[in-house]
Amino acid sequence: MNTRIYAAVLAGAILTASTAGAVYDESRMPAWLDPNAGAVTAPVVSGPAGQPTISQAAPSAWSSGTGQPSGTVTTNTGEGYPTYWLGMSTQEATQYLMQQLPMFGDAERLSYEHIEGLVRTQNRTVLANRATLRSIKAVDLDRAIADLNNAIQSMEQAVSSMQDLAGNVALSLSTVDPMMNNGQATIMIGSATTVLLQSNIAQMQAQITQMREQIKELKKTDYEPYERQFEQIENQMVMAGQSAYIGLMTLQQNYLLTARKADLAQVKLREMEMRQTLGQVSQLNVEEVRRAYRQASGALKTLEQTLYNTKGDLNILLGRDPSRNYMLDTLPAVTPDMIFHMHLEEDLSRGMEQSYDIYQAKKAVRDAEDLDKDEDGRKDKIRAAEYMLEGAEQTFTQNFRKLFRTVAEKNRLLSAAQEEFGYQVRAADAAKLKYEKGTISRNTYLEADVAKSEAETGVFLAQIELYSAYMQYQWACQGVLTTTGGI
Numbered sequence: 001m002n003t004r005i006y007a008a009v010l011a012g013a014i015l016t017a018s019t020a021g022a023v024y025d026e027s028r029m030p031a032w033l034d035p036n037a038g039a040v041t042a043p044v045v046s047g048p049a050g051q052p053t054i055s056q057a058a059p060s061a062w063s064s065g066t067g068q069p070s071g072t073v074t075t076n077t078g079e080g081y082p083t084y085w086l087g088m089s090t091q092e093a094t095q096y097l098m099q100q101l102p103m104f105g106d107a108e109r110l111s112y113e114h115i116e117g118l119v120r121t122q123n124r125t126v127l128a129n130r131a132t133l134r135s136i137k138a139v140d141l142d143r144a145i146a147d148l149n150n151a152i153q154s155m156e157q158a159v160s161s162m163q164d165l166a167g168n169v170a171l172s173l174s175t176v177d178p179m180m181n182n183g184q185a186t187i188m189i190g191s192a193t194t195v196l197l198q199s200n201i202a203q204m205q206a207q208i209t210q211m212r213e214q215i216k217e218l219k220k221t222d223y224e225p226y227e228r229q230f231e232q233i234e235n236q237m238v239m240a241g242q243s244a245y246i247g248l249m250t251l252q253q254n255y256l257l258t259a260r261k262a263d264l265a266q267v268k269l270r271e272m273e274m275r276q277t278l279g280q281v282s283q284l285n286v287e288e289v290r291r292a293y294r295q296a297s298g299a300l301k302t303l304e305q306t307l308y309n310t311k312g313d314l315n316i317l318l319g320r321d322p323s324r325n326y327m328l329d330t331l332p333a334v335t336p337d338m339i340f341h342m343h344l345e346e347d348l349s350r351g352m353e354q355s356y357d358i359y360q361a362k363k364a365v366r367d368a369e370d371l372d373k374d375e376d377g378r379k380d381k382i383r384a385a386e387y388m389l390e391g392a393e394q395t396f397t398q399n400f401r402k403l404f405r406t407v408a409e410k411n412r413l414l415s416a417a418q419e420e421f422g423y424q425v426r427a428a429d430a431a432k433l434k435y436e437k438g439t440i441s442r443n444t445y446l447e448a449d450v451a452k453s454e455a456e457t458g459v460f461l462a463q464i465e466l467y468s469a470y471m472q473y474q475w476a477c478q479g480v481l482t483t484t485g486g487i
Contacts, residue, residue: 111329115241115318122319123237129230136226145218148211155204155211162204166197225363232356235480237317239472244314246468248328250461251310255303257457262296264450269293271443333463334470339411347477348400354479355396361389400476406469414462417455424448424455 120126272289275281312322352358364385371378431448434440472482 108324108326109329110245110326112242112245112331115245116238118318118320119238119241120234123241123317124319126234126237127319129233133223133226133230137223141218141221145215148215148218152208152211155208159201159204159208162197162201166194166201169194169197225360228356228359232480235475235478239475239480241314241317242471243468244310244317245328246331246464246471248307248310248314249331249464251303251307252328253457253460253464255300255307257454258296258300258303260450260453262293262300264446265289265293265296267446268443331464331467334411334466338470339407342404342407342473344401344404347404347473348397351400351477351479351481352393352396355392355481356479357392358389358396358479361385361392365389396481399481403469403473403476403481407466407473410462410466410469414459414466417458417462421452421455421459424452428452 269286269289272281272286276283276286311326315322315324315326365382368378368382368385371381428448428451431440431445435442435445475481
């Protein structure tokens, strides 16, 4: 099995409409130099039982009766040339790659719709925050206040008793004659006792004051700030998981398109090497093409590694083993109706009401206003909090508007990508006719087909970017907004 096919399948080459694919089997030498080679066309073969036929380009792993992989043709020179991505849609190419390793066809499929549920039920940060909130709420405020009131009552009774005792001692000392039997010693002991009682009374009164302050604080205890903070973190984690999934979609598209470009670069390299042996090009010309091929191959390996790393990162966000293998499913489509129902001012108002940053700023204003009116700097503290609130509202508004405009711009870019794809389809069809008539080389045909594939990938990437912008906008409507907003 070709290692590139393995990597593409392992990366999870499944997208909403289709996925660009490109694989070159180095064991097969193309017949691009043979002037008598027939046009590159795929054999017509039925798909396997129970599966729909993709097209005549990629029906199944092997063509019945021919003994060679489907998606290949045998030229009159006896060479088997891979054509599974020539003239194929990226969806067809992806399904063909899947068929090359059937065991991956049954691999776990991770759906975008499951991301939110998995984050909320399995992400370790989310679970830790929920446990923390439960521990905070576990305190019985009514019981704590009652206990403090009982303690205050007991201490007040003790203070009253000590005050009575101190008064009695002082009264008794007033009747003692220091010149009579041990009178001086009695006065000294009595005075010391009075001082000790007064000291204990002062300490207990200070404790009573502290406990009364604690009761005031307990009565003002509000769980809402904790709840809003943890809700914000949890929503951000969900958004991060969704963004990672969308990022994987983009990486897969780029990987498969890069693989197709690397295949074309390899074909060009073999052509230049052959032409060098015929004396038609110099060694420098060959080195230039070889350098381009190495760059394409290097880019492919980098994308491979990035895919593996990103899949592991997403696993962690989902609370799963980082090494757990899976394949991506589909992304929801953004329909014109969904865009039509975006209302800037209404959505902005709703988002601001739910924004945690704005909530925090408003709470800071209320806390400043609740300060003792005689406290130094109270007015300045209130004004400072008001400035912070104004800044939070302005920042949210600006970033929200940027996201709104970004959705519109991504929708426009999708239309432009679709127009470009339509043009490249017509250009590739024309190149195929010219190739079949022998007026252009196989290489020129390959280039036209890769250009079509690149344009098709451009459509899918535009669809992904549109959904990404729309997803961020919907989160902003719930008050969850990235720092920079739209692009």
